[in-house]
Amino acid sequence: MGVILSYIWKTDEEEQEAELEEDGPWSLQELRRKFRQTPAGLIELNLQNCGLASLPSAVFRLQEVQILNLSWNKLTHLGAGICALRQLQVLYVEHNQLSSLPAELADCPDLAELHAGWNSLSCLPAKFRRTTSLKVLSLYSNDFRSLPDSVPLMTNLEYADFEHNSLKGLPMSMSRSKVNVLKLGMNQFQHVPPVLVSMPLLEKLDMSSSQVSSLPDIIGDMPHVKSLNFARNCIKDLPPTICELSSIEELNFLQNKIAKLPPGISHLTKLRSINFEGNTLSTFPSEVCAISSLEDVNFNNNHIEFLSVHISNLKRLTALRLSNNRIPSLPNSICELVELETLTLMGNKLTELPLMFDSLRNLQHRSIDSGLDLFNNEMQMPPRHVCDSGVESVFQYLREIRRTKPVEVSRRKILVFGESGAGKTSMIHAMLHGKSKLALPDEQTHVLEQHTWTVEGERFQVNDFGGQQMYHVTNQLFFTRNAVNVLVFDIHRYSASRYDRDVGNWVQAVTAQVPDAVLLLVGTHSDLCSAADVQQRRAEILATMQQRENAVVEDINEELFKMKEALNGERHGLFAGHNRFAGMSTEERTECHTLLQQRLTSRPVLPQDMIVVSSADSLDGIPLLVHTLLQFTQNPQLFPKTVVPESWADLERQLTESRNGPEHFLTYEQVVTMAGDVGLTEERLIPALRYLHLIGEILWYEDNLMLKEYVFHKPSDLIDIFKAIFRHDIEDFLTYGNDVFRRVGHMTKQQFRLVKSRFLKGGQMSVGLLRCFLSNVCADHQSLSVVVNLLKKFELCYQLPDSEAAPGLTGPSALLFLPC
Template structure:
């Protein structure tokens, strides 16, 4: 029998969710006239014959069923106001359905297979909310004319151009279109939201010019020849690079190849720099992967280190990117046959790697589809299908001799032909208002004329004032839109989402990168040793402290803030001749204030402040009940060092504090398909430790405390890769304690889930392992993302029984396996 709940008007809400139904229940149709809301989600419905008997129905939930065709009987529900039909496999919607739904206000059709919309959908003039995300739509023309529409979601479709008329709708307040190959407006404009799109179209001229711009990233191992390639392509001839002149961190430059603008990012190859790569690697980029053919051995290890590592990371982060393999150091290979054999070996291994990747995804998808109630796993199946649809393009390897000008020219021609191929780069053309080009040109002129200092740091207010003098038709809002676009394509840097940095811009990105180089580098220990006595005295430090800084960094991955200030100040003075004390303090900070550089590194989860370990103050003000306590000696900036977790050598400290696992611990496993991204765990640890100050971090373990509860995060790189989250069972005495522990786990998982959004090529599943020893069974979380959604019900809909049994019959109280849902507690 369904769950029945009466509403205030005596009308009924009927719940048939998760009943494995293949047809509408007879008893529902018999009582049809009474129902105002019917929940039929998570069933096996393919059609809903007889639904028109529910004449008073105002809300219908049909998500997570097996519809391949839109159920046309819905047009008989003339009172319908809300329709959920998301998470099915609907490909088309016939005409003459929506004109009958005159009262429809809310329509959710996300996560289907829709290729086009019916032209008459704009007859639903009361529609306020429309979600079409995760489909295959190529145009939105049919939704133009929905005059009352306030929210429109079209993320992850196949849209290239958005209709200008859509944004003349004064009612529209929220629009999201991420994950489309957009060129008008470009994705970098849409990322700013509805207001930016409206301003874009307001500035767009009828004959607006197109620009071909490609963000190009050079990746590869250390000494693979990336810098030589970059500089040679820029000059159009061979430009040798000395070993001492190799890239440290990231170098940025521009290359123009016959009208195509390449914004080039040359990433250093040493492992120490990988933690900063995620800050700058973005979607819709062209990747050139340099491979040193002279040192390449035709074996599995050499392929993994030189090719597979990079391609797998790209598959996770930007799975629809284009990768051109370039074989370097050809002049140092034995002969032409040697080059040919290595090229064929790399090609065969890449093909096998891509084939294995797809096969693993297909197998995982089939495992979910073969489960007894596959509709419960629709989210996981859909995620995997999306991963299968991504087509990472790995182009054939081009071997070149960087010492020969002809080879450089040929490579430039080849790169040009690749980016002009519309099948490979469908959004190479960007339609932009002329003011975008003019503002960028003006910024370069301000730099050239000395109106902006050589280092390129300028306040937002100053830059806006200078630009308005040149563009009287552009107000602050439009200028900010253009600046944000230039930030997203890598021409300038403006981190307005960081409060400490919102008021300043870096119009010379290489300057900011050089600051990163000063403290995130492969030879940092040597740089610390170079600190002179005079530099130490400038910070009132001693030589014995320098020795401690070096040891702390080598063995604890901790870098003292005084050392950071000295290193960055040295870089500023050496490379840019900066002597402005105010500017130096703004960037590097002081004893009482954190500088902008550390704010950036922390924002991007590269490091976090170490705990302040000062002793208790016996002279502290006494605490009195009902009286506000005031610190006797407030510290503005407590921490004295920064921890870089990616450099930690072991887990000794964490293991000592955690002691040992207990089978009865609260314990969940978050599985990553196809694998855990490089650096993911340490970024998660930093985010989790920002919640709770008592923490200990290791190489692949992290322990934190919330009150008297200890929680452990542990990375497991086994055949199935997962992150484990545990909470000590012996510290949870009551059911209330257990639920509070689940709330802490929830906060960590929210941050984990949010962090995962930065890797488009990931699919997550969550399990609770059986607590009985020698049992390999587990309990699956089907609705874990709904539990994380604070804007929704917050339910974890995995059965409401007091006791759960694993397939082998081992039983445990539900609250030790899953958080209790609101329904379970009533």
């Protein structure tokens, strides 16, 4: 007692002397500066993650502290003096190195919460059995092999967390415990302890991630239980008695081996949430449709092939999770679930949605395991582009379909890319014309060449991308879905050191724009290689490509694990400062999780083999290449049919016909007028333009204040613009003998030299010089302004401050900087 009193009663002089014992950040004065008042009005001292190996003595004199946070330190003991904190209500000592707790903690009269998870505790002081104020005891991730005898005797204990220990059973004395919430997950239980049934006030039981293979029949004798969590166990069958839990509100049997539910489950009239994700259900249990109280249903990752029409009985349902099943269609009755906010259908076999699907007006945008998720289906109506654009795009599409009618359209593109000199153009000529015509060195493709190819009654657009380094930035503008991406490289010149240059960097560039791109690998100049060399290089390239892909997937999974770790640890306050996701806002974490999930599920379709060809007279491999391309494009899983509203198809046809005109682009007002001719109001026009932009038929940048006023109905014209700016013959072009600099730029020879020097040495281009480059493409002021904004949009150029412009330059004084 004398020790205790020495901390409590001190004269003013003693207090002043005590303050001198420690200085720096652990003095009494400095510690008090760390005080903060919680929203509940409690005084908190947060010493989390301060590297403490022992408690500063001044802490024991802070008698006004009500919440003390010592988590994420290196403490091996707390000390008997802790009992001097007479007003202490909440103590956090998680993630330290404690092997015991001081018995004196029981003398803190107001201590209501003790959080000591992630230490090395294996027992509690006997004195704890006399604790009357403790309501929350959190001891997860310690070394308990049996439940301390003191726990059942804590008369006011309501919440006990012993997750992630080594418990195998519970003492019979637990029948006297008044605990409401008991968390026993991640222990070594093989059976459900019978004593749980005798706990008079138990409402929530968590035995997840244990080794339980069955539930006892007496499980039904728990009159007050509201929540059962047996996730990640080995349970195959549920006993019929589980249907006698009259108060049950939540059932969680995630990742077990359950193939069917007991019929009597429909009697659980208070059930609000059920989770049977990751089991072996082959049908959606019809009994579930009779539980009108349900609000959240999770049957993700099962084998469900059919969704009952009686799903409409679940009028209160706000979340229905059915991802990764085998569902081919949705019943029209699902449209009656007007309270739905979350509907996850990723990874099924859906091709279309019910026409009245937009009746689900409360559906949210996709986020972490919530909102509308239609990813990884074979969607035709709406098309995948629309589904991926969010719930409002889906609704707009369906409303337009009902106003007009559905029309099936076919689009097939072949994108051919690879390093300069790989033989792309020669290969394309051999494909298109069935004969050899080798491209000469001065016939290299600049930016992009487009061809139309008709074979076996099918019509394709073939895009031949220039391979020079300066064109890599512009290539990204033309990568789209619904295309076979043909990566071409010279197998004769290939060596392991060239993998990134010839293959890896191109795969990365394409999948950055189209994550689930379909890739076809073609090695050219096979006539210059031996069969053995071809075989060796084929095996080496395919193996390296797969290794890189495996590494990417592993990295994404690791990031997702860290995200889940942060989410799971957040409730314990464990990961602050130790997990980079923990500091994010909910919105940021949601967006990051969504992007990671998309990256994981949208993986490229990598080639399982490689085609080797020769574009010389023999045309070796060319017939196989043509056959393979046709197989790819006719595969409905890779390239599903597309159904669009007739009005959208009519608008696309009008825009296509207008390509015969001289304009490089149309104003938005011109397109509004054009849309009116096919019955589209301006409000209904916007979803149509968004869709046509997504599939690459037009370019419309509604997020750009200036560019949204223009619709680029001839994307191929951008090729001419980029060719004019990103020239391979720049040295030949930039001569004063080229009269464009006098005729268009009105430059003197001296001005020209300055302009040329600034451009070649520093990438600086005046708008006047840009007008000279574009003189044969678009030289009027409006076009020039649009081009400048396009270049900025794609980050192909940046505007330098006017102050950096040299006086005397012809045209506008502002300078553009072209990094490439």
